[in-house]
Each structure stands twice: as structure tokens, then as C-alpha cells.
Amino acid sequence: IQNLFFDLKLAELHGGNPVYVRFGQQELLYGSQRLVSPNDWANHRVRFQAAKVFYRSKEWDADVFTGRP
Numbered sequence: 001i002q003n004l005f006f007d008l009k010l011a012e013l014h015g016g017n018p019v020y021v022r023f024g025q026q027e028l029l030y031g032s033q034r035l036v037s038p039n040d041w042a043n044h045r046v047r048f049q050a051a052k053v054f055y056r057s058k059e060w061d062a063d064v065f066t067g068r069p
Helices: none
Strands: 004-013 017-026 048-056 061-068
Touching: none
Parallel strands: none
Antiparallel strands: 004 017, 017 048, 048 061
């Protein structure tokens, strides 16, 4: 199984924008993907056992996560 995670909606902020927590096995991709990303050119893609809290709105997105490969 490549990704196996669960999302739980925690709250709605600022006019209905949701805040979620995600936990389980997942791929994390951030920025230019130099520090945190799956390895696209290898035979084994890196997945993380991680917990992540994320918020999405029209103006900005925010993620806070912890995990290990």
C-alpha cells in the first residue's frame, strides 16, 4: 500500500475554511522537493509515517507535520 492515511476535520475557521488532521502512511511533498519529498527516480518511493495538521483558504495554506521515513 503506497498511501494509507485518515483525515479528520477538526474545525472551521474564518468563514468556513476547514482545519484537518491527517495521520498514517503518506507521501509528503514541499517546496522544491529537496528536503521533504518521495524519491521519484528510485525503485522504492519514500513514504512517511506522519501526522499533519493543515488549513486551506483562498489566501493561504498552512501545514504542520511530524514524521519519519
